[in-house]
Amino acid sequence: MCADTPDYKDTLSLPETDFPMRAGLPKREPGWLARWAEIGVYDRLREKTGRPPFTLHDGPPYANGHLHIGHALNKILKDFIVRSQQMMGKDARYVPGWDCHGLPIEWKIEEQYRAKGLDKDKVDVVDFRQECRRFAEGWIDIQREEFQRLGITGNWADPYLTMDYHAEAVIAQEFLKFLMNGTLYQGSKPVMWSPVEKTALAEAEVEYHDHQSHTIWVKFPVTRVLDFRAVKRGQITDELQRQQDQKSDFSGAQVVIWTTTPWTIPQNRAVCFGPAIAYGLYEVTGTPDESWAEVGDTYLLADALAEDVMRNARLEPSMYSRLRDVTPEELGSLTCAHPLRGVENGNGEWDYDVPLLPGDHVTDDAGTGFVHTAPSHGDDDYQIGLKFGLQMTYNVLEDGSYRADLPLFGGAVITKPNGKEGDANRRVIDKLVEVDALIARGKLKHSYPHSWRSKAPLIYRNTPQWFAAIDARLDDGMDSYGETIRQRALTSIDQLVKWTPQTGRNRLYSMIESRPDWVLSRQRAWGVPLTCFVKKGAKPDDSDFLLRDPAVNQRIVDAFEQEGADAWYKEGAKERFLGNDYNPDDYDQVFDVLDVWFDSGSTHAFVLRDRADGSEDGIADLYLEGTDQHRGWFHSSMLQACGTIGRAPYRGVLTHGFTLDEKGNKMSKSLGNTVAPEDVTKQYGADILRLWVAQSDYTADLRIGPEILKGVADSYRRLRNTMRFMLGNLAGFTDAERVDPAEMPELERWVLHRLAELDETVRQGFDAYDFQGVFQALFNFATVDLSSFYFDIRKDALYCDGPDSLRRKSARTVLDILFHRLTTWLAPILVFTMEEVWLERFPGDDSSVHLVDIPETPANWRDEALAAKWAGVRQVRRVVTAALEIQRRDKVIGASLEAAPVVHVRDAEVLAALKTVDFADICITSAIQLTGDPSPNEAFRLPEVDGVGVVFEKAEGQKCQRCWKILPDVGAHAHAATCSRCNDALG
Known part of the structure; x- marks a missing residue:
């Protein structure tokens, strides 16, 4: 700019703002x-009346540590939903909550006790529970601040806590509904058990990790062979049986099983076979020195697995032969001896018959085709035991050790307190080797259940527990969606809930469709107790085994409202709750605590139903959690609500994935x-x-x-x-x-x-x-x-x-x-x-x-017509700007305002549209010429925009010193070196 050229910068309407480009957000x-x-933004939003409600019910995080990125993802997604629904005209309420009871907190307090050399079992239970409460309170304050820092809106001043007195009262009240409607029962069945934490675990508390297990191939000698045809005719006599045993092909044969849990062998009560599997009788004809097999041994094996079994027994194919087929009827006629039968110092513990029983759970994918069955230590085993009346065993104590008086193995430990393997497997294997009961042994790395808290491996253990029967008929007048918890849950999943994404429906449906009864009890101290009484001397099947009295129930709930669940543990609690109607000496008070998933599953009652800022009908519009909650909160909430309100507590479920690193x-x-x-x-x-x-x-x-x-x-x-x-x-x-x-x-x-x-x-x-x-x-x-x-x-x-x-x-x-x-x-x-x-x-x-x-x-x-027109305008503009970019790159021009291109457009309709707008303005050029003439060869084209060519031309005239356009009329106006538009703007 020359010295005598006016500076028009101050005459421009340039942007004015203090909004910084650098955000400085932290x-x-x-x-x-x-x-x-x-x-008070959140409270002021609640004052807006006449708006339809929207309730996202918060799945409670656990109050025991700093937030991780998964917490942030979850709460931010919830915040997106609450805020967007509010801004679209809803009354979007959000009450944050915390899960406060359970083993993780109790475990932390126990660790503190151990560090101080204190014995938790010698501390007053109420004092211990108060320690747990204080621990949870501390972390709630920390997590609340961390959540708020993420910009999460909600009623942070009054969140819900599962350890609030009202919450504990309602959880007990919800449990008592299961007591009164007949779904609660005490059963002795195998459950996932943590020897380290000394408690049963729910499926949601289990995670799977690689684990190295012992594997053994064990021989069960055939001792009796029934003539199944004679059995049908009722013609079996002792003499006939003796003759049958002597002439049978199975005389001296041995059924071979394979297991990865050698410690369960002392609890064996049967061997199962698959009725649809092909079996054979195999004879050993030669052995190397290192094999435990002997020439003349005959083994019963699934044909598909025989070669693998023999290879593990170190036998080459030339060292054994298949004698014949074995039918399911023949297998069902066999009785075996326990491999420890007659063992020295066994005191007759294993001197019983082991029947061969059909089981649909048996496959020939791995093992031998025969499944060692210990009804006290596996669900399939337990079901077989119920079906055929097998005896349960109680050999394993709560710490994972054998009862002290068990012959040979008394005091052996399956899992040590530090989660490491104990000596039980080794002692059982050594004894089986000693009595010549093995044909092979090894080790296997496989996925195995572990506690998600202690990270220690779990066992299936038979123990008396309290269950909710999900297939029991409920006579509660809420049968719109089914008569049982399972029916109501499956109907709710299909008819009442919107799933985001839809795959969530399939996952929860299949889980609930096949799940067993709900294990409600935990052998711990920090939680809501199972508020029930059992009659002394009565059996679980007796009608008066459980005390069902509404007046007793109400006294319990009222006390919890005033004092919290600690009331159950205070001196004189039994007498207080039973009142004058019952003799306290006639009843035992149950001190197990509820599964924490029952706590969180009950939140719909004390949050959605009971709070003023809950849901008008007690049902949430949305539950939102990670995909793991199909087996956790979504699952337990569904079961709990179907048992108490007859349907799902939510109308929508949204699930998100997990967080991973960049790789x-x-x-x-x-x-x-x-x-x-x-x-x-x-x-x-x-x-x-x-x-x-x-x-x-x-x-x-x-x-x-x-x-x-x-x-x-x-x-x-x-x-x-x-x-x-x-x-x-x-x-x-x-x-x-x-x-x-x-x-x-x-x-x-x-x-x-x-x-x-x-x-x-x-x-x-x-x-x-x-x-x-x-x-x-x-x-x-x-x-x-x-x-x-x-x-x-x-x-x-x-x-x-x-x-x-x-x-x-x-x-x-x-x-x-x-x-x-x-x-x-x-x-x-x-x-x-x-x-x-x-x-x-x-x-x-x-x-x-x-x-x-x-x-x-x-x-x-x-305006769809206008949009279509401008879509065409923008397409042509793309070609123009691309053509000018080449000229700028080649330094022919410094800015697009130096150009006045000729634009050739084949499509007459598009050309006409371009002529109705200021296309030079749109292309940010000083001038532009539009023509329907064919594009010359030198014209610039974009392959994706057919029928448009651009020929570059420089703009003619002088540069306006105010707007920088190059136009012929610049300098011809009152204001020096301006174009007509700028001259008029200057007045």
């Missing part, structure tokens, strides 16, 4: 949190690949973590790590730049400038059309919980439709047009409309940033974007 976000608490590996502290929410908020801010959730497909497993977060931060910066442009160009905007859409230029009306489309996309997406789809649509709109197209075009009008220009006023009106929609559409996701954007325009003590709704969008903004 430092600034806590201030917004404090402000929301100060002005798709499971996160582990030992691998150093964990990502802590606290670290992300310190480095980037919580909005970046929230944006990561919004950009991810939560229905699958989600990856996160440093590089991924960098990419998220880059997306955030681009979006922030869009918001900054709007704020800068809305400075000073008032309603006096507002232009009716009907009077706006086409470009503005096209933006309104896109907003109408997006409004539908956003609302449908929020309702479908498709936050990835919503954000992707908004991000593309903001960065492509707005920043790269509309804003790019309209910068000239916004900066250079006069204040009264219709074009400028229309653009600012559209920017205002954009502002209100983008901020509210994005507010559920970027809670802090959209508040910052909002307050930049509307500062004030009570101002907050989170107090407003998404604006309704007029239907008449939709």
Whole structure:
């Protein structure tokens, strides 16, 4: 610019805003949190009347540690839903909660006791429970602050806790409904048992890890062979039996079983075979020195597994032969001896017959085709035991050791207190070797159940437990969806619940369809007790075994309301609850505690039903947790509610995947690949973590790590730049400038059309919980439709047009409309940033974007014909901008305003459309020539845009020193070195 050329910069309407490009979220976000608490945003939203309710019921996290990234994912998703439903006109309530009882907390207190050399069993149980309560309270305060730091809205001042007195009273009350409706029973059956924690575990408390087990192939000698034809005719006599045994092919034969739990052999009561499996009788004809097999031995084996068994016995194919087929009828006629029968110092413990029994659970996939059956230590075994009347054994104590008086193995330990293997397997194997009962032994690495807390391997152990019978007929008048808990649950799954994603339905349905009765009892101290009494001397099948008295029940519930569940353990509790109607000496008080999944499964009653901010009908609109909760909270809540209210406690279930590192590996502290929410908020801010959730497909497993977060931060910066442009160009905007859409230029009306489309996309997406789809649509709109197209075009009008220009006023009106929609559409996701954007325009003590709704969008903004026209305009523009980019790259021009290209358009309809708009303005050139002439060879083309060619020409004229367009009339006006438009704007 020459010295005498005027500087018109101060005459431009340049953007004005204090909104910084650098967000500084880690430092600034806590201030917004404090402000929301100060002005009471959550409570003020509850004051909005006449809105339909929406209740997302919080699945309670466990109060025993800092949050991990999975917690953050879960709570952020919940927050997206609560905020979006609120801003779409609902009364979206969210009561956060915590699971407070159970083994993890009790285990921590026990660890503290052990560190001090104290014995937990010598501490008063109420004092111990109070220690557990204080521990949970401490972590609740920590986690509450960590959740709030993520921008999670909710009733944080009054969350629900499963250890609140009212909650404990309701949990007991819900349990007593099972007592009164007849589904509660005491049974002795094998359950998953932790020898380390000395308690039964629910399926949801079990995880599977690789484990190395002993494997043994054990011989069960055939001792008796019934003539099944004679049995049918009733002609068996002692003499006939003796003759049958002598002449049978099975005389001296041995049934071979395979097991990975040698410690269960002393509890064997039968051997099962598969009726559909092909079996054979095999004879050993030769042996190497290292084999335990002997020439002449005959083994009964499944044909499909015989070669594998013989190989493990170190026998080559030439060392054995198959004698003949063996039918299922023949197998069913055999009786074996226990391999320890007659063992020295056995005291006759194993001197009993072992029958061969048919079992549909037997396969020929692995093993021998015969399954060693110990009814006290496996579910299939137990079912076989019930069917055929097999005797249960009680050899294994709660700490995983054999009873002291068990011959040969008394005191042997299956699992040590530190979770390591004890000596039980070795002692059993050694004894079997000694009595020549093995043909092979080995080790196998396989997936095996472990406690999710102690990480120690579990066992199946027969022990008296309390169960809810899920197939018992309920005479409670709530049979709309079935007469049993299982029927009601399966009907609810199919008829009452919307599943997101739909695969969640199949998973829970199959689990409930095949699950056994619910084990309710735990042999621990920190929890809600099973508030029931049993009559001394009565048997579980007796009608008066359990005391069922509404007055007793009410006294228990009333006491829990006042004192919490500790009332059950206080001196004189039995007398207090039984009252004057029963002799306390006639009853035993049950001191087992409820499975914590019963606690959390009951939350619908004391949260949804009982709280003023619960649900009007006691049913949640949505439960949302990770996929593991199909066997956890979704599952237990379904069973519990079907037993007490006759249906599912939720209308919708949403499940999300797990969090992995950037390479798709499971996160582990030992691998150093964990990502802590606290670290992300310190480095980037919580909005970046929230944006990561919004950009991810939560229905699958989600990856996160440093590089991924960098990419998220880059997306955030681009979006922030869009918001900054709007704020800068809305400075000073008032309603006096507002232009009716009907009077706006086409470009503005096209933006309104896109907003109408997006409004539908956003609302449908929020309702479908498709936050990835919503954000992707908004991000593309903001960065492509707005920043790269509309804003790019309209910068000239916004900066250079006069204040009264219709074009400028229309653009600012559209920017205002954009502002209100983008901020509210994005507010559920970027809670802090959209508040910052909002307050930049509307500062004030009570101002907050989170107090407003998404604006309704007029239907008449939709204009499909206009949209189609502008789709064609944008296609041609793409070719022009691409052609100019080459000229800029080759340094022919420095900016697109130096160009005045000739655009050849074959399609007459598109050409006509282009002539109705200021296409030079749209292409950001100083001039443009449109023609239907065929494109010359030198014309620039894009392969994907057919029929358009661009020939570059430089703009003619001088550069306007105000708007920088190169036009022929520059310098011909009153204001020096300006074009006509700028001269008029200067007045």
